[in-house]
Amino acid sequence: MSAQIVSGKELSAKIREKLKERVKKVEREKGFTPGLAVILVGDDPASHVYVNNKEKACLEIGMKSEVRRLPKETTQEELNALIDAYNAREDMHGLLVQFPLPAHLSQEEVLARISPKKDVDGLTVQNSGALLSGLPGLVSCTPKGVIRLIKSTGVEIAGKHAVVIGRSNLVGKPVSVLLLNENATVTMCHSKTKNLPEVCAQADILVAAIGRAEFVTGNFIKPGAVVIDVGTSRVDGKLKGDVKFDEAVEKAAYITPVPGGVGPMTITMLLENTIDAAEMFH
Amino acid sequence: MSAQIVSGKELSAKIREKLKERVKKVEREKGFTPGLAVILVGDDPASHVYVNNKEKACLEIGMKSEVRRLPKETTQEELNALIDAYNAREDMHGLLVQFPLPAHLSQEEVLARISPKKDVDGLTVQNSGALLSGLPGLVSCTPKGVIRLIKSTGVEIAGKHAVVIGRSNLVGKPVSVLLLNENATVTMCHSKTKNLPEVCAQADILVAAIGRAEFVTGNFIKPGAVVIDVGTSRVDGKLKGDVKFDEAVEKAAYITPVPGGVGPMTITMLLENTIDAAEMFH
Structure with a gap:
């Protein structure tokens, strides 16, 4: 079985069409x-x-x-x-x-x-505190895009075991909190994690955000998993993800490509956050 | 083998002796x-x-x-x-x-x-954002006490698999972030987690913070684990933890009792936070 490709490019295009309508609505109504x-x-x-x-x-x-x-x-x-x-x-x-x-x-x-009201990157202490405390706020764009990509597969997040590799402030930590807020059981892994392939192989949803080209090989993937590849590294002039795509695609049920996966979603979420901020705080 | 009891009462007493000295030092020097x-x-x-x-x-x-x-x-x-x-x-x-x-x-x-500079409970959005972002700030007392209890056993946290049951703002979420900051691989569990006993049985360090009396039975415990019981429920007038102590004590290497475990540490960490705040911000 070969995984279904989750195109961030296509999803982005759909979302941007809706955002276009929201912009017009704000202009018309406000x-x-x-x-x-x-x-x-x-x-x-x-x-x-x-x-x-x-x-x-x-x-x-x-x-x-x-x-x-x-x-x-x-x-x-x-x-x-x-x-x-x-x-x-x-x-x-x-x-x-x-x-x-x-x-x-x-x-x-x-x-x-x-x-914090204009922090559309969701990186201020105020917004990361709101995220952890479950209060309203602006959420970091890439993590938000990751959740949208997962949801676009139709796979229910609640009750699933999600494993996040990488614990950066930009991606790993906020994506873990967002998955927790979606009622996943969440495991946070990093460079000090022992038996990383075995831990990852338990994941119904695997998010790789470490920035090491093709680090996540086939043995990390649980058959039928959703695999979201946040990493981008340039190797010999070519853009590579954290996931060894050729191997993972044979085991996963859904997988994002690099490029064309998470990348396009980040700017789309930035646009969405700006419209949200305009509506909430103007 | 029966687990070693990790007494929060004794650890608290030791820490408070040191805090007494710190108070005198602040008075003398500042x-x-x-x-x-x-x-x-x-x-x-x-x-x-x-x-x-x-x-x-x-x-x-x-x-x-x-x-x-x-x-x-x-x-x-x-x-x-x-x-x-x-x-x-x-x-x-x-x-x-x-x-x-x-x-x-x-x-x-x-x-x-x-x-936020006087928030010795560590509950403001500013301080929970600082915690998640890895910036300096005042950390919530009970989670801080949990980490001290684990460290008092001499068991290294880095590289261990820690499982936290419960995701409250007061305990579960901050304790997960603190364990991550200590380089543990951290799994966050809650009421929607499937196969909870199996997930918990992977834990080298298990933190129970759900507030359901004796919910964590022996089959949740990996032999040799460190078990920290944050829960307190009153059952027929008696204080009970989240962990079924009689069963867990036979499998764990270290376990906190209820009462006399996490409880006394909370006020001790409150005292420490107040002295920290006085030193940092006065």
């Missing part, structure tokens, strides 16, 4: 257009590509987008002042600062400064 | 005495007992304690004003509002109002 502000410091080429993609995605669904590209010499004080200005602006409902920052700038200080 | 303020609304008899115990424990180690007992008719506005006053007071370094509150008062509003 008289304004949801807007996302992005601050980009320095000249990291990958970051410029990501930010351009975000801007394009906003415009495609009819949202406003404003990108501030700052030189890499920008000081923390200048960055802080700009964050404060966007926190106060009524026409921008989401605000994100693209990471990584140049080394002299503090990511922690940035995250402590962004208004 | 010229003030750490102080804990407790607000108690209404006449719930159990709450009055808890609050009296907290006050007594503060005084015993040389700390200051101030308890405000308010009538059950107290309004949210009055309670909020009192919280604001304690947030501003320089001689009180910890502040907690005893739960449960009378039904007309909002626990959520209280937790949003207490300064």
Whole structure:
């Protein structure tokens, strides 16, 4: 049996069609257009590509987008002042600062400064506390996209055993909490986990988020599992996931590809969060 | 083989001796005495007992304690004003509002109002976000006590499989994150978990925090495990834990009793948090 491919590209396209309608509805009923502000410091080429993609995605669904590209010499004080200005602006409902920052700038200080109500990346302490405590808040985009992909398979999450490999603040930890909130039994694994293949082979739902190309081989996969591959590593110029696709596809029931799986969902969830923020807090 | 009993009473006594020294050191070096303020609304008899115990424990180690007992008719506005006053007071370094509150008062509003720097119960969104994100903050007392009890056995947590039953904001979720931070592989179980005994029987470290008397029977226990029993239920006037002690003690290597296990650690961690808050933020 070969697994069904769960296309994040297709799911994203469907969701973005609905978001387009939501933008129109906000305009019609509330008289304004949801807007996302992005601050980009320095000249990291990958970051410029990501930010351009975000801007394009906003415009495609009819949202406003404003990108501030700052030189890499920008000081923390200048960055802080700009964050404060966007926190106060009524026409921008989401605000994100693209990471990584140049080394002299503090990511922690940035995250402590962004208004939790505009934190569409869901990375402020306030929003991660809300997530853990089960309170309303903005949820980190990639973890949110992972849950949507799982749900798109039709497989019920409640009561299933989900195993998450990787415990980053960006993916592993929030995705574990989200799966718990969906009533899965959740096991959190990482570099110190013993017998990792055996632990993973118990998973009805396996989420790989470690960033090591093709680390998850066929013996990690329980037959019939849902496998979500969050990792992206570049190997010889080719984008590879954390999962050895050729092996996993023969055992899983559902599997996301890399590219075209989790990746497209992240920006889609960013758009959704911005519209949510506009509706909730404007 | 019969398990070694892990006495929270004895461990608490040892820790409190050290805290007594820390209080003296703060007085000597910084010229003030750490102080804990407790607000108690209404006449719930159990709450009055808890609050009296907290006050007594503060005084015993040389700390200051101030308890405000308010009538059950107290309004949210009055309670909020009192919280604001304690947030501003320089001689009180910890502040907690005893739960449960009378039904007309909002626990959520209280937790949003207490300064995270004085939140010695570790229950504000700010502190639970810090916990999940791995940032410094004040950690909830019972989960912190659970980790100390495990460490007191000398069993290494890193690389072990820990299973937590129960996912409350007060215990299950924070204890899972703390165990993850200690490099355990952590499985979070709850009422929707299938094959619970089998899942638990994989645990090198088992934490039961569900509040169902003697729910965890011998077949849940891996031989040689560390078993921490957080539950307390009153059955026919007797205090019972979540673990069927007589069965578990024959399989575990270490086990906490009820009473005298986790219970005494909670107040001890409250004292420690108050001294930490005094040292960090005064």
